[in-house]
Amino acid sequence: MTNVFELAGKVSLFGLRAAVDSFRRPFEGEQIVSQLAEIGSKSLPLVIACGFALGAVMTLHTRSTLVMFGAASIIPAVQALAFFLEIGPLVTGLLVAGRVGSGIGAVLADMRATEQIDGIESLSIDSFKFLVVPRIVACTLALPLLTLFMDFSGLAGGFLSEFAASRLSLQLYISQAFSTFQWANFWPPTLKTCVFGFVIGTISSFFGYTTNEGAQGVGKAATSSVVASSLMIILLDVLLIKLIFFIFPEGAL
Amino acid sequence: MTNGHPPAVAFDRVSKSFGAKQILSDVSWSIPEGEAACILGRSGTGKSVTLKLIIALLKPDQGSIRIDQDEVSHLEGPRLSTVRRKIGYLFQDAALFDSLTVYENLALPLMRLTQKSRGEIDDLVDRVLGQVGLAGDKAKMPSELSGGMRKRAGLARALVLEPKILLADEPSSGLDRITASEIDELLLRQKAEHKTTLIVVTHDVHGARRVADRVLVLDRGRLIAQGTVAEVEHSENEVARKLMGSNQ
Numbered sequence: 292m293t294n295v296f297e298l299a300g301k302v303s304l305f306g307l308r309a310a311v312d313s314f315r316r317p318f319e320g321e322q323i324v325s326q327l328a329e330i331g332s333k334s335l336p337l338v339i340a341c342g343f344a345l346g347a348v349m350t351l352h353t354r355s356t357l358v359m360f361g362a363a364s365i366i367p368a369v370q371a372l373a374f375f376l377e378i379g380p381l382v383t384g385l386l387v388a389g390r391v392g393s394g395i396g397a398v399l400a401d402m403r404a405t406e407q408i409d410g411i412e413s414l415s416i417d418s419f420k421f422l423v424v425p426r427i428v429a430c431t432l433a434l435p436l437l438t439l440f441m442d443f444s445g446l447a448g449g450f451l452s453e454f455a456a457s458r459l460s461l462q463l464y465i466s467q468a469f470s471t472f473q474w475a476n477f478w479p480p481t482l483k484t485c486v487f488g489f490v491i492g493t494i495s496s497f498f499g500y501t502t503n504e505g506a507q508g509v510g511k512a513a514t515s516s517v518v519a520s521s522l523m524i525i526l527l528d529v530l531l532i533k534l535i536f537f538i539f540p541e542g543a544l
Numbered sequence: 545m546t547n548g549h550p551p552a553v554a555f556d557r558v559s560k561s562f563g564a565k566q567i568l569s570d571v572s573w574s575i576p577e578g579e580a581a582c583i584l585g586r587s588g589t590g591k592s593v594t595l596k597l598i599i600a601l602l603k604p605d606q607g608s609i610r611i612d613q614d615e616v617s618h619l620e621g622p623r624l625s626t627v628r629r630k631i632g633y634l635f636q637d638a639a640l641f642d643s644l645t646v647y648e649n650l651a652l653p654l655m656r657l658t659q660k661s662r663g664e665i666d667d668l669v670d671r672v673l674g675q676v677g678l679a680g681d682k683a684k685m686p687s688e689l690s691g692g693m694r695k696r697a698g699l700a701r702a703l704v705l706e707p708k709i710l711l712a713d714e715p716s717s718g719l720d721r722i723t724a725s726e727i728d729e730l731l732l733r734q735k736a737e738h739k740t741t742l743i744v745v746t747h748d749v750h751g752a753r754r755v756a757d758r759v760l761v762l763d764r765g766r767l768i769a770q771g772t773v774a775e776v777e778h779s780e781n782e783v784a785r786k787l788m789g790s791n792q
Contacts, residue, residue, distance in 0.1 A: 405637060406635050406637065407640075409635070410633070411641070412601055413599050413601065413635075414657070415626075415628040415629050415657055416656055
């Protein structure tokens with residue numbers, strides 16, 4: 292148990308250092324853009340495909356029950372609220388933790404094992420600022436954008452599923468989906484994914500950057516990054532939802 | 545100090561351990577500016593650790609390490625960077641950044657640490673790559689290079705900031721005798737043309753005889769012999785004599 296708290300303390304300090312360093316010159320713009328491409332663009336197909344499939348399947352599951360109660364007309368609204376409030380942010384976080392978290396952990400651990408990080412330091416370049424900060428910043432910026440893609444592809448999947456069943460028009464689907472929608476249902480859940488991104492970037496960078504187990508450490512860092520990031524996202528999701536309800540009570544349905 | 549120059553690197557009673565394992569124990573030596581020292585010893589005797597202590601990638605448990613009179617053991621941040629700018633480091637496996645081309649590997653420190661224009665950086669990278677015989681390979685990724693080419697690219701990166709001190713960790717390991725000789729030639733040329741101080745960790749006694757002005761022999765964390773090649777060959781220490789007598 293002591294080890295868990297010790298590890299949590301080390302990861303927190305690591306994240307704090309990254310947060311402070313991200314406001315210190317040089318700002319590593321080129322590295323951040325390159326990481327955004329790696330983390331953001333390359334995760335896009337997975338996120339869109341997953342959102343689309345989830346949206347379609349969710350409509351198939353909820354439709355039969357709601358039709359039974361004569362509430363088929365609220366299917367689009369249920370779909371929109373479910374995706375924007377919870378499914379989009381959480382599933383995107385977990386997908387990125389799996390795809391990107393393992394990648395960051397493995398790449399940094401490999402760089403440590405092959406002395407590339409020592410190489411950067413030997414050239415008088417701050418390896419933490421050069422390697423870690425851009426990855427964490429890119430994760431923090433990419434997550435909300437990826438979440439929006441997940442949300443809208445979920446709605447698209449839901450619409451196609453609903454269209455196949457009831458021939459509902461796109462215009463009507465959209466108007467019904469957003470009929471009860473408020474900004475409080477949109478901004479806070481979407482922006483909470485910045486925290487998810489920061490956590491994924493910090494945890495996976497920590498395991499990769501601090502490993503000292505050579506080649507064996509690469510696999511370990513990748514696995515630990517995914518497991519710890521996913522767990523932290525699920526726990527933080529609960530805490531952040533409580534916080535959002537506290538700050539935006541109108542969002543609590 | 546043998547050539548009247550102040551020491552470029554000086555170890556004074558340096559000790560270093562990892563956990564319970566003592567790597568270096570009370571080691572003292574110095575190398576004057578512009579000279580070449582080869583560090584010999586069996587595997588695991590602290591040779592690579594010595595190089596990492598010089599460039600402050602590791603900190604000693606005890607003792608002092610001076611680079612041009614600057615005590616590096618306690619330096620951090622910009623002051624450490626200033627000292628590191630004087631040092632080039634050729635890693636054992638070159639440690640090239642595998643996501644960057646050979647050109648980008650060399651240009652990176654120039655872009656970040658100097659005020660040179662893009663054109664000046666291009667010229668400098670081309671010149672240094674030409675010196676190590678890789679002028680036509682600058683667009684290649686490290687994974688496309690052979691072992692010898694990687695070593696030469698690593699050497700070029702170590703030299704691109706025109707260091708006063710060059711550290712080389714087993715520059716000839718894993719290379720055939722001809723390629724190893726080419727690397728030795730590059731080191732000697734760097735020393736002759738730029739008065740660079742060389743500190744070379746090696747198992748290659750043949751190379752050490754060619755390159756070294758002085759030889760340091762480490763065994764079980766202790767410095768058991770130091771001096772010119774001839775002095776170490778006739779050292780009272782049997783391990784030192786055997787090491788100098790091996791693979792001639």
